[in-house]
Amino acid sequence: MVEPKYITSKDNPRVKEMKKLQxxxxRRKLDQFLIEGAHLIEEAIAHGQKVQSLVFLEDYDHGEYDAHGIETFIVNEGVMKTLSSLETPPGIMAVVSYVPPETAGRRVLLLDGIQDPGNLGTLLRTADAFGFDRVILSRDTVDAFSDKVLxxxxxxxxxxxxxxxxxxxxxxxxxxAVFATDLEGATPLDAxxxxxxxxxxxxxxxxxxxxxxLAQVERKIKIEMPGASESLNVAIAGGIIMHHFKA
Incomplete structure (x- = not known):
């Protein structure tokens, strides 16, 4: 068990360091990011992520985490609100360094310029659900380790x-085989x-x-839509396509 360290000031150097991860x-410079909530932290620990530090609101029951030997900070409400991106912080946060899991990489999702954090997070979750175990982000895609995406x-x-x-x-x-979504010269997904x-x-x-x-792709695909809508949200379209090609 690691003895917790207590922080009561928002001006504490460690608090300032963690706040930079917003x-x-x-995040890129330090190769670290913040996660909030018990579910995300439990997932990070269970799947071999490098959890650098845990941060708990005072009075939060952190006993189940003590055995992991992770540096632990206990903070007051003011410090927690400084670090949290949420209006009502869940009382548990962590500083994490991403460790890519070993995957076969036989189903790959490539995201070219996705800008909405909600779309990216949904696409990551959907890729996971349908057996796409590797996701490649173009350099102009939104940061996968921002709080909204996570x-x-x-x-x-x-x-x-x-x-x-x-x-x-x-x-x-x-x-x-490489398939890119497009409207012109595209083959219906069902075919x-x-x-x-x-x-x-x-x-x-x-x-x-x-x-x-598109110039690098041999085959373009589209989702046929019998209704009046001209297009689908990219996360919805991605879900339909990945389900079609699911593992």
Whole structure:
């Protein structure tokens, strides 16, 4: 058991250091991020993530975490609100360094320019549900380790291999069938069959998959919609496609 350290001031150096992790710049620089709530922390511990520190609100029952030997801080309500991104903090937080799980990588989701954190979190969760165990993010996709994405993903972040790289380069390096969503010259999804290894590419909420990436793709697919709507939310579309190609 690690003896807890008590912090009562928002000006404490460790509090200031942890607060920096609310910024994408410092998350990348320090290779760390914050998670909140018992569920996410339990998922992180269970799936081999490197939990650097635990932060508890005073009076929070943290006994079940003591055996893990993780650096522990006990803070008052003012400090917790400083660190939390939520209006009502859950009383438990952690500083984590992401450890990509070992995966086969035979079903890959490539996300090209996704900007909405909720969409990204939902896509990560859906990829996890349908056996897409590797997700590649283009460099202009929203940060997978921001608080909104982490909450939306509901722990799936720790189940799949998340990598950031140039999208066109990722397509070139992939040895398998590659499918990108598009409207022009696309094959209806229901008419497509494929075995792993395969890659599915989804694009930006407004422009779709970039022309540079589409130029690398042999086959484009679309979801046929008999209704009056012209388009689907990218997370919904991704769910339909990944279910079609599920493991």
């Amino acid at each position: 910024s994408k710049k410092y 909450r939306s993903a509901q722990g799936s972040t720790f189940h799949i291999d998340i990598t950031t790289m140039d999208a066109a380069e990722a397509v070139q390096q992939f040895d398998g 497509v069959e494929a075995q792993a290894p395969l890659m599915v590419i989804l694009g930006n909420e407004g422009r779709g998959v970039s022309e540079m990436v």
